[in-house]
Amino acid sequence: MNRRKKTIFLICVSIIVIFSVFIGGLIIPETALKADFSIKNSSPSLNHIFGTDYMGRDMFLRTIKGMSTSIIIGMVSSFISVVIAVVLGTVAGTFSKYVDGFVCWLIDFVMGIPHIILLILISFALGRGFKGIFIGIAVTHWTSLARIIRGEVIQIKNEQYIKISKKMGKSKFYIMKNHILPFIIPQTIIGGILLFPHAILHEASVTFLGFGLSPETPAIGIILSESMKYITTGYWWLAFFPGLVLIIVVVLFDILGENIKLLINPYTSQE
């Protein structure tokens, strides 16, 4: 198997696994998660491969459902982050020194408050809950991608064809739309996919701290913070498996991003 085949294979596997977790979570009915106290706190077995929790709910189904919620939140909020990053990154690279300075200052500003504290502040401002976590993640994750795009734009700006276009009297906006934006699309796609793991991990962390989704929603952070209460009792499966699934999904997204990067880049796609 050569590199290209391996790359495509890895991309397909990641997409299939992520997609099945996502769809699986959507089609699991609420009734499958109802409490059954006769089997509470049972350790992993063939019937319940991840064990059951203190209310006798199947941990496997809860985990998949929680993961699916996390994937939705991660996807939408990283999409918003990417849009912000592209707009600010290109604007900073294209327009005057002052605009550039302002965007850089803005990036420093958002990065200046430790991430989790900023998320806590935003979640607090929006009254906690779904909206707080969603907006919080969307407006805090664009900084590194915006920096990359800005660098890219500045590099492209000095190319001959941009200079010619300028001499031919095209406006800055025209150049940005027709000559710069098409070039940063690959970076943007990859950046967006690689943003995703961060978004999901932060969602889980903030929910774990108690600022995110309400305790009724099935979410990985909620499941893990619930299992914290039982940690001294030795019910290790409550924490172990949901975390493991979270790691697998995050790693798969990383693999997806890295391999698409190899495929999009003409220097590495044919190896």
Added chain:
Amino acid sequence: MNVIKIIFKNSIRMITLLIAVAIASFILVTSSPIDPVQSYVREGVAVSAEQREEIANYWGLYNSPIERFENWGKNILNGDMGTSLIYRKPVSEVIGEKFQSSIILMSISWIISGILGFVLGVIMGVFESSKIDKFIRNICFIISSTPSFWIGMMFLIIFSVKLGWFPIGFSVPIGVSSDNITFSQKLYHAILPAITLSFSSFSNIALHTRAKITEIMKSNYILFAKARGESLFNIIKRHVLRNALIPAVTLQFASISEIFGGSILAEQVFSYPGLGQTAVDAGLRGDIPLLLGIALISSIFVFLGNIIANILYAVLDPKIREGAKYSE
């Protein structure tokens, strides 16, 4: 001369950023729909209209936001961050107290993650695309996609619950008066959280160091050193480490922000009463002055880290240090 200019420029930048942080966090916190009076007396407790009126008046909740910000800002400049609602003590006192236990945790893990990350990065970079490189790199990738609080929970399950080597939580033994606590006891309680915390940043440092080292290994001066017949150890000592030092320092200081964020999660898992747990408490129970104070202190921390990195950059790198003399 050059160094002084850099310090001056950075300080101005830091001051404008800090003012912005103060304004932004103030707007965020005061626009919250969470009723501060209700969260002050805890959820579910009935408060009569008069009592509510009295508390709100006492806090100045009926003043306009600009007036409140003016008041708060003036007090901050005088070093008064207000009174914490949970602890009923001045915020600066609470932060100072909690900071002492947090700083042990953060500095231990900062040192561990810095050294471990750098050493692993150098090993990976020098032996690029060998088996060792692939092995360590995969581990680093997996660790960087693992939430640090989950690692903490696994440590608790394995080392505290199953093996009983370490305490389950808290920064000091239970039932011992605060005068009798020795430094070693504090350290003993901080080990597990500190290791957890260093897991949140060492893999990133290692991967970035690796990228730098592979770049260095491909350079012409390494090729020439090899051609001269220098041993691998000498090449690493004389050429690789020196050139990797500057990016390593930047990475180290940039990781402060990450360590600070990670400490919130690690402290929560180990119920370690530090700054992070206080921030969570303040957020959950609507302690606005304390939350604002912690936000400010943490960003001062991060900005100081950045500034130190920039200054060290200028001091360490002869190109920047001497640059002014030759280039201009």
